[in-house]
Amino acid sequence: MSIRRLTLLGPPGAGKGTQAKMIAAQNGLSHLSTGDILRDEVVRTTRLGLTAKGYMDRGDLVPDPLIIEMIKGRIAGPADGFILDGFPRTVTQAEALAEITALDLAINIDLSRETVIDRLSSRRVCRGCGRIYNLLFGPPTDAGRCDACNDELFQRDDDKRAVIENRYDVYTKMTAPLIDFYRQRGLLHEVDGSGSTEAVLAEITTALLS
Numbered sequence: 001m002s003i004r005r006l007t008l009l010g011p012p013g014a015g016k017g018t019q020a021k022m023i024a025a026q027n028g029l030s031h032l033s034t035g036d037i038l039r040d041e042v043v044r045t046t047r048l049g050l051t052a053k054g055y056m057d058r059g060d061l062v063p064d065p066l067i068i069e070m071i072k073g074r075i076a077g078p079a080d081g082f083i084l085d086g087f088p089r090t091v092t093q094a095e096a097l098a099e100i101t102a103l104d105l106a107i108n109i110d111l112s113r114e115t116v117i118d119r120l121s122s123r124r125v126c127r128g129c130g131r132i133y134n135l136l137f138g139p140p141t142d143a144g145r146c147d148a149c150n151d152e153l154f155q156r157d158d159d160k161r162a163v164i165e166n167r168y169d170v171y172t173k174m175t176a177p178l179i180d181f182y183r184q185r186g187l188l189h190e191v192d193g194s195g196s197t198e199a200v201l202a203e204i205t206t207a208l209l210s
């Protein structure tokens with residue numbers, strides 16, 4: 001596969017994390033999720049984590065300079081390629097990324113506001129391995145436990161309805177303009193996120209091979 005530096009765009013709950021994990025595993029790419037990195041900083045109560053927590057709990061974006069500094073070294077690292085999940089999220093971040101490295105492709109996973117709210121309200125995540133479940137669309141075999149590592153499943157603090165709605169509004173205002181940003185640069189590929197996980201993966205895989 002010649003495409004080895006890509007980003008997944010899309011509203012909260014579009015399936016970026018679900019798809020990025022599978023694409024990374026199938027193609028030997030590093031999965032770089034700014035949301036996961038920030039949540040780890042919060043758990044470790046680092047200075048960045050303490051600053052980021054307030055923004056994340058409200059569903060607002062963490063300020064650009066903090067995010068750009070956080071991701072810089074990580075992008076430079078993986079020689080075999082990477083898939084970005086949740087970055088860039090503003091035009092400022094996209095411009096900073098273009099100075100660090102050139103992307104091969106930006107895939108936008110499109111999903112309606114109603115489906116975003118349904119999916120995020122019923123999302124659960126494994127505390128041990130980070131596997132993502134959905135109580136409505138992809139539940140675990142044993143309620144509350146991870147199929148892969150048997151650790152406990154939890155609901156993210158920002159998956160409460162009011163916070164989900166703010167995250168979607170912030171996405172529309174701050175991140176949706178990146179669709180045109182990458183379209184104008186000939187790097188955009190659009191995918192319908194409303195199908196099954198397998199159907200979305202098949203669409204993305206086709207885009208990566210074309």
Ligand code: AP5
Binds near residue numbers: 059060085122138195
């Ligand atoms: P982040 O963790 O990146 O959250 P997000 O972008 O809002 O995206 P999500 O992780 O909520 O959703 P997803 O698209 O990955 O969907 P998932 O695969 O889980 O960011 C969190 C916060 O960190 C931000 O609000 C911000 O404060 C901060 N932050 C992060 N990056 C930043 C940046 N660059 N700049 C500034 N601040 C930043 O799927 C969702 C659910 O749907 C799951 O339950 C899943 O099982 C289910 N599902 C997935 N696909 C399907 C399908 N095809 N059919 C049915 N169900 C499905």
